[in-house]
Amino acid sequence: MDNTTYGYIFLQKSYTNQNVNGPCAGRWRPSNLTVGPTFPGVFYQWGGFATVDEYNWIVGAGGVVGDVNPNGGRKFCATGIDCSGYVAKVWGVAGPRVNAIYSQTVGDHYGTLVKASINGATGLNRHDSIATTGHVQMFWSQAPNAGQPAFNEATTVGFNRTLVRDRSWTSFNGRQAYRLDALASMGCW
Secondary structure, X not given: OHHHHHHHHOOEEEOOHHHHHOOOOOOOOOOOOOOOOEEEOOEEEOOOEOOHHHHHHHHHOOOEEOEOOOOOOOOOOEEOEOXXXXXXXXXXOOOOOHXXXXXXXXXXXXXXXXXXXXXXXXXXXXXXEEEEOOEEEEEEEEOOOOOOEEEEEEEOOOOOEEEEEEXXXXXXXXXXXXXXXXXXXXXXX
């Protein structure tokens, strides 16, 4: 799982005019996506479920990158990944919607989803997910910055891409964390 996370978070890409401004009806271009500079991470696409290899191939072939429009569903004329697609890819789950994963047993290979306690760093394992209304992210580690936890996610909030960032524990009050028990027992964390 770490290798998948690293692939999404630390990808370095520059984009052409076609990638940034190519035709894609209904697409909202991520505000920080521009031609030329190298960007870290995979850009956010509402409903996106691209692997890093698929993303690289599509970008290299001149495909359109990113879509932050939450209306009208996924645009198949763009590439990227959204928050639930990212968690599903890191967990190795076939379906793109984590809310669907939360509502069912994922299968013997992945185990069942169990609730985890959000009690500071002692209650979470790397790659546990935190579900909120309309968003999901993953615990990464206890960050060195004044005890703030680090989370990895695909987000639109000013970033529009996959990243690792520090968050305060209080931002998770009243939220539920989940882990896949078979992955944890296999030492994947």
